[in-house]
Amino acid sequence: MGGKTDNPVKDVAGLVASARLASKTGPAPVHLWNPPFCGDLDIEIRADGSWFYLGTPIGRPELVRLFASILKREGDSYYLVTPAEKVGIRVQDAPFIAVDAEIGQDVTFTTNMGETIVAGPGHAVEMRGTADAPRPYLHVRSGLYALIDRKTFYRLALAAEPDQNGQASLKSAGMTFSLEP
Structure with missing residues (x-):
């Protein structure tokens, strides 16, 4: 995957706002979206299914479900995708x-x-x-x-x-x- 984004807090906030718009009910149609790659975020889905941001567990289940609704796999890589941006994340096993x-x-x-x-x-x-x-x-x-x-x-x-x-x-x-x- 590409390099880290310059401002992960801003990027996550923007990603959350875009994801909310894109996925009102259930998973968003990410298979239809091909936005430019914007870099990697320090988000990891661990083998036990827990989500981490900057090494800290994401404690809000509604935020995790929101991110899960915009998750996309391309080859062996995983991305959070909105109509305007695509950021890489890590997945240890299955998301x-x-x-x-x-x-x-x-x-x-x-x-x-x-x-x-x-x-x-x-x-x-x-x-x-x-x-x-x-x-x-x-x-x-x-x-x-x-x-x-x-x-x-x-x-x-x-x-x-x-x-x-x-x-x-x-x-x-x-x-x-x-x-x-």
Whole structure:
């Protein structure tokens, strides 16, 4: 990513104002925006889903949800994007955490941002890692993933049934997802 911005406090304030305008309800249409890159901000999403600014936790959940609504991934890089600017941030693993799931005919996940997502077309459950250390993820939107937390993964594993290859799998929205890496 590029260099740090000169005035991070001003940039964050402007970013917040622009984000509020751009994302009145739910995630903003960041996939439609391609503003100029304005540099990096010292914002990091840690592996546990917590957001930090200048090394300090962002303690306002509504601000974190606002930033999450303007998050965009391009290749391996993550940005906060408004129609007028794009700033780089760091993400340790996945930007979101799937913290719960309602398991029935379909599997509906809830993320740490309060979004509900039905596993299915466009929202695949993917297994990464190894058999000894599986890492389950849910595709949220546009290349953004949620790590499925341990308690939720255990519940999914208990509900799984063997597929035609004998692998533990879940069905949701007409699709089958393996729970083995």
